[in-house]
Amino acid sequence: MLKIGGEEMSPLDAVSTQVSICFDKADTFFKSRFRRSSCDFSQRGRAAGTAHLHKNQIRFNPFMYNQNPQAFLESVVPHEVAHMVVYQIYGLNVKPHGKEWQAVMRKVFGLSPNRTHTFEVPPPKQAFEYHCACQTHQFTKRRHSKAQKGTEYICKLCQSSLKFSIEILNTK
Numbered sequence: 001m002l003k004i005g006g007e008e009m010s011p012l013d014a015v016s017t018q019v020s021i022c023f024d025k026a027d028t029f030f031k032s033r034f035r036r037s038s039c040d041f042s043q044r045g046r047a048a049g050t051a052h053l054h055k056n057q058i059r060f061n062p063f064m065y066n067q068n069p070q071a072f073l074e075s076v077v078p079h080e081v082a083h084m085v086v087y088q089i090y091g092l093n094v095k096p097h098g099k100e101w102q103a104v105m106r107k108v109f110g111l112s113p114n115r116t117h118t119f120e121v122p123p124p125k126q127a128f129e130y131h132c133a134c135q136t137h138q139f140t141k142r143r144h145s146k147a148q149k150g151t152e153y154i155c156k157l158c159q160s161s162l163k164f165s166i167e168i169l170n171t172k
């Protein structure tokens with residue numbers, strides 16, 4: 001549980017509150033009134049969050065939130081709200097992480113506009129173990145099927161080609 005203003009908050013309340021704070025800052029900066037986005041914790045996989053522009057909805061990744069709630073609130077939430085703000089001003093005519101988005105990050109939120117995050121990525125549900133002469137490698141399903149269709153992968157370290165050994169299922 002995270003404490004904001006002395007109150008115990010659920011993770012969803014904490015991100016929702018942070019989303020509103022970010023929109024309030026954008027309102028003040030642009031002297032405008034942006035439509036508030038709904039948010040939930042339905043994001044899975046490698047992304048910490050995604051902004052679904054047409055639905056005006058932000059999906060956050062609970063796996064990454066739990067690693068460091070404070071860092072998540074300070075970096076991921078403004079990152080996604082910035083996408084919403086840019087979309088409401090410019091529509092789809094600008095690049096997702098272009099100069100407009102970067103300006104919102106810098107000027108509205110006072111943050112450096114990083115495209116990536118430092119949270120650990122959850123292990124894929126299904127992975128494929130390969131080995132070379134020096135170590136084991138994990139392949140995603142996509143990479144594995146490419147290898148099975150004949151794409152050759154070479155270990156950068158020992159320069160030998162990777163051979164499939166076993167399929168791993170992560171149950172968590």
Ligand SMILES: [Zn+2]
Nearest residue numbers: 079083096097
């Ligand atoms: Zn982004």
Ligand SMILES: [Zn+2]
Nearest residue numbers: 132134155158
């Ligand atoms: Zn190797």
